Amino acid sequence: MPVEMPDQKIARDLLAHYDVHARTLSWRAAPGANATDPYRVWLSEVMLQQTTVAAAGPYFDRFTARWPTVESLAGATDADLMAAWAGLGYYARARNLLACARMVVRDHGGEFPDSEAGLLSLPGVGAYTAAAIAAIAFGRRAVVVDANVERVVARLFAIATPLPAGRSQIRAAADRITPDARAGDFAQAMMDLGATICTSRSPACGICPLRADCAAVATADPAAFPVKAAKKPRPHRLGHGWWIERDRHVWLIRRPDKGLLGGMRALPSSDWSAAPDPRSPLTADWRTIADPVDHVFTHFSLALTMHWTDAGQQPSGPGEWWPVERLDEAGLPTLFRRAADAVLTQRKCHDHA
Structure with missing residues (x-):
């Protein structure tokens, strides 16, 4: 009878735990079955970049209700997609999302490439996203390392090299424990473990299915892994914003396509x-x-000083008058939605003074 290696035991124990405790998510297939729709896997992975499951979930549900296929998303206008994305942040993802959907339809007949190399040719698809789609949607063996997986692996092997330098060691260790079969389930099981048990603070080591094989458990402080380099201070910037109102309409512009909040x-x-x-x-x-x-x-951090006026005149340059009562439909990014709320609150106080 072949002897089970420690790395194989990690995969076996984790998959057994996942079969019972997998999170139910809109974009996820049940344990043991590869996802059948790469579109949903791709869309979820793009939305989850630097965003929590709780924040991305409602956006995913609205997007898939409105654009259920990659073909329908490819036919969306830039303005409609950016408005639907408003509030989710990191807006370059939205621009890449549309560019990627259009490329898949135009150059690949509406079918996503089924390999990491092919997926990497798509706009906005980096190494992590390509590996995740290849493993989760197509069942390919791929090494999937996001922030949750990074934390789990760093603790499993007590990798003490500070980030970002330690990432090569973490990836090599993740490669060793990734199984040939059920690579997609394994990737999602690792993500779940990091999100629900092996959390950044106060990991629940007592209920972890990998506790017996975890080197960090033997240390005085498993939460100390991964070791992070000291953060550099974030620069602080200032800005001015203007609320120009006429006949209960506010003047809105569209930001340049390139740069922060582009489009x-x-x-x-x-x-x-x-x-x-x-x-x-x-x-x-x-x-x-x-x-x-x-x-x-x-x-960087920003302090935006807001000014407002009932101008009665139109500024020069391109823009549009938008009904104040329908401002929620404008798809303003969070910064400008909050700026609008600040002005509207001040105006209400001013009108009642």
Whole structure:
């Protein structure tokens, strides 16, 4: 009888646990069955990049109800898709989503490539996403390492090299324990373990199916893995935004396609820098919100000072008058939705003063 190697035991124990405790998610097939729709796997993986399951779930359900196939998504307008994505953040993902859907339809007859190499040729599909789709949708053996898997593997093997340098060791260890069969289930089981048991803080080691094989359990502090390099301070920037209202319509612009919040509807704003240009879009009687709207992007934080006016005139340059009562339909990104709420609150106080 062949002897089971430790790495094989890890996969066996984890898959047995997954068969009983797998999370039920809209995009996931039941344990033991590969997902039959690569479109849903791809869409979920793009939405889950730097986003929690709780945040992405409602967007996934709305997207698949509105665009149930890659062909229907490829036919969406840029404006409709960006509006539907509003609030989910990291808007380059939305632009790549549409570009990828169109390429799959145009160049691949509506069928996603079934290999990592083929998937990597698609817009917005990097190494992790390609591996996840190959394993989960097509049953290919692929090494899938997201933040949850990274944490689980670093603890299993007590990898003490600080990130990001330690990632090559983590990937090599993940490769060793990835089985040839049920690679998609194994990847999702690792994700579930990291999300529900082997969490960043206070891991529940007592109920972990891999406790017996985990090197970090033998240390005084399993939560110390993975070891992270000290964070650099996030730069702080300032900006100005303008709410221009006429006959219960507000002036909205569309941001340039490239750059932060590219292609999104927005309120007019200045540059975002240490010393932004405060020149307003038009000459008017401006009122200023006392407290700036604070927002944190990946690489910097922003304090946006909002100004508002009943202008009665249209600014120069492209834009559109949008009904204030239908502002929820404009698809404003979170920063500008919060800026709009701040203005509307201030206006209500002003009108009742």
